[in-house]
Amino acid sequence: MSANATQLYAKRFGRVLLHIEQHLDEELTLDALSALAHYSPFHFHRAFSAYVGVSVGRYVQLMRLRRASIRLREEPQLPVLDIALHAGFDSGEAFARAFKRTFGQSPSAFRRTPLWQAWNAAFVFPSFIWSVIMQVDIMQFPATRIAALEHRGPIRELSHSWQTFTAWRQHSGVSSVEQYRTFGIPYSNPDTTPPADFQFDLCGELGAGEIVAANPEGVVEKFIPGGRCARVRHLGPRDRLGQTIYPLYRDWLPSSSETPRDFPLFFHFVTSKFGPEREHDITDIYLPLR
Incomplete structure (x- = not known):
């Protein structure tokens, strides 16, 4: 990491830490703290945890x-x-x-x-015990229409939502698993979010002309906006995605001098079957950039 990038990163989070220290009697909202760091709320909690070693809460x-x-x-x-x-x-x-x-x-x-x-x-904040050498690519992700099932609730129940979404793709004939990509969009960090508040969209790419009709499963049409993204590949079980995500925020992001865009990071499940026990799964992680 260059000296200038290190100083910029430290300055951003130094403002946040000082603000917390000076306003402990007040409500410290995620929006206010993320604005001080010039981060989208989607990314601030992960970047803070990576920088400090504990969640902001x-x-x-x-x-x-x-x-x-x-x-x-x-x-x-x-x-x-x-x-x-x-x-x-x-x-x-x-x-x-x-x-x-x-x-x-x-x-x-x-x-x-x-x-x-x-x-x-109690005030010695932990650092991460793993060291990761990552190949991060900057690429232009095209705007992509998706069918999405909105999961709300504990992450342990995500597999049930996945089964529901997969069954919908099969019986509706829309967003075929064999033809189109499968995505996931986490709107919150399961490591720091109360289980009942965890939000995750299970998504399938839509083909040209495909329409999501009203359905009892609650699948709706959305889109992933196009734009610059940092892309890194995670190999192995998806319950260990944090082992790639945290170094992305902790090490690569400050050294790159890039700033995340106001859209959450998202996953492309290159191997589309879901299950934390799958040792050979491949997942591409996209971090939207300004």
């Missing part, structure tokens, strides 16, 4: 817990419940659970005799 919670722990020591007369509520927790019990899970002791015990080694360890 976890980072904010850690900063609030850190401030609360300091208040426990410096304001011994202040009730623990008041500190908990000021830190954004709904109850003293929720605060105590999060505090003990993070620092290894209850708020009251920390107030009396803090375990500073555990406290310091």
Whole structure:
């Protein structure tokens, strides 16, 4: 990574980290934080996790817990419940659970005799343990009409939606699996999104003149916009896509000086059968660029 690219990346996320530190009493929305980093919300959470080592939600919670722990020591007369509520927790019990899970002791015990080694360890953010050499290509992706089944819910249920979508493609005769490409569009990161909020479109390319008629499965017509994309190939099970996605954001993106476009990354399932157990699957990952 060039020095200039490193400095630019650090400056972007430095603004975000400083803003979080200065506004812990306020609602810190994804839209506001991503704007500070000049990232689309689609990409910000992944880039932040890759840069810092934890999700933005976890980072904010850690900063609030850190401030609360300091208040426990410096304001011994202040009730623990008041500190908990000021830190954004709904109850003293929720605060105590999060505090003990993070620092290894209850708020009251920390107030009396803090375990500073555990406290310091909580703020050492992890780096990824794998190193990936990636061949990233910049290419022009053509605008593509697709049939899409919108999956909403836990990622573990995605295989059921896949079966529904595949069955629709077969019995409708539209977007034939044998003739046309199969795509996936994740609108959120399953590593950082509550299971009920996870969104993923299962998609099949539409042939010229093909129309998606109203259907009980809920398949609708959409399109993937055309434009510049970074493309990298992932080999192996799709439940390990993060092993390629995170280095793409962490290593390649800052060194490239590119900026993601306002559309989520998407997958082309080169081998179109779905299943995390398939060791020889091939998936092309596309990161839309400005």
